[in-house]
Amino acid sequence: MAQVKAQLNSLRMSPRKVRAVVNLVKGKDALRAIEQLEFAIKRASGPLIKLIHSALANAENNFGMVKENLFIKEFYVDEGMKLKRYRPKAFGRAGEIQKKTSHVKLVLEERVAGLKAKNQPKETEHTHDHNHDDHDHDHEHNHEHQAKPKTDRPEIKTELGKKGTGVKKKFFQRKVV
Secondary structure (H helix, E strand, C coil): CCEEEEEEEEECCCHHHHHHHHHHHCCCEHHHHHHHHHCCCCCCHHHHHHHHHHHHHHHHHHHCECHHHEEEEEEEEEEEEEEEEEEECHHHCEEEEEEEEEEEEEEEEECCCCCECCCCCCCCCCCCCCCHHHHHHHHHHHHHHHCCCCCCCCCCCCCCCCCCCCCCCCCCCCCCC
């Protein structure tokens, strides 16, 4: 079984908070994990989504794997270095604050071994040749296609209700127009 690895070092978030989000998606399909993280209301979900996208891109581009076939085999968070800061406390003392960082490691593996991506269809090349003498004719032909309006939707005109111009002026409006 082929494995794809990706890691995120020195994420400025405490490992305990990141682990809470990582435990939601361990063992799930990679694409399903991204969907679940998008709806998680945790700050750690953003960098973790980027990490999974990075691992999927590595799998597709470097190993030719299919991203629908990949699942999260290992997803763990280690403690990184601590930034030490100080804050004044009572009686002239200084209290230490530790700003913690996390190292996140991700390993993706294939559900079905050896499933490779089919060859991507190549972009079609421009087949007919242009002669410099015939350019005037080509330009006339192209202008006909560009003259058509691109929107088929009817034009919608909306007017906001006009406010009265009376002597009384409202200082406080409950509804914004």
